Amino acid sequence: MDPQTASLQMMEKFWTDCFTALGKMQAQAAQSMGSATASPEAAEVEDVGPHSSGVPGAGAFPFVTPEVLRQFQDAFLQSVSRYCEEYMQTPEFLANMKRSMDNALTFRQQINEFLDSTVSGGFRPPGGLAPDQAVIVDAVRETERKLRDQIEALSERLEKMEARQNGEDTP
Numbered sequence: 001m002d003p004q005t006a007s008l009q010m011m012e013k014f015w016t017d018c019f020t021a022l023g024k025m026q027a028q029a030a031q032s033m034g035s036a037t038a039s040p041e042a043a044e045v046e047d048v049g050p051h052s053s054g055v056p057g058a059g060a061f062p063f064v065t066p067e068v069l070r071q072f073q074d075a076f077l078q079s080v081s082r083y084c085e086e087y088m089q090t091p092e093f094l095a096n097m098k099r100s101m102d103n104a105l106t107f108r109q110q111i112n113e114f115l116d117s118t119v120s121g122g123f124r125p126p127g128g129l130a131p132d133q134a135v136i137v138d139a140v141r142e143t144e145r146k147l148r149d150q151i152e153a154l155s156e157r158l159e160k161m162e163a164r165q166n167g168e169d170t171p
Contacts, residue, residue: 021075
């Protein structure tokens with residue numbers, strides 16, 4: 001199944017669940033107000049959803065109370081939460097998240113390289129550095145490069161350890 005079809009099916013299931021919950025709450029509210037026609041069993045059988053002919057509209061809820069609205073809001077938010085969690089576990093979402101993180105890291109490296117090349121020239125006096133100043137600046141740059149390399153190596157080791165802990169294969 002292609003990702004777009006899977007997304008559409010997930011969205012349709014979400015809205016069907018929401019409308020089903022709404023129908024059940026409508027039946028419960030009508031029953032609590034003394035309506036003999038509504039029952040929880042009828043709400044389960046009733047076709048309530050985006051494809052039904054009787055989409056709830058104005059006047060369909062003469063018995064709506066703040067409590068009924070709160071219950072519907074709770075049911076809606078629970079559905080949203082459940083489907084968001086399901087979506088965040090799909091391979092498509094995980095692949096997109098990985099690609100996004102890779103792009104962010106690449107962008108960060110490009111910015112660092114740009115700043116290194118641009119800013120380093122901005123701190124030099126117009127006539128150049130004196131020999132002893134040049135030695136100090138070179139030593140600081142070398143130390144910075146070594147620290148950056150060590151941090152990068154530690155980051156790679158940490159990623160491999162996390163991958164092993166999560167049971168993923170590492171190259």
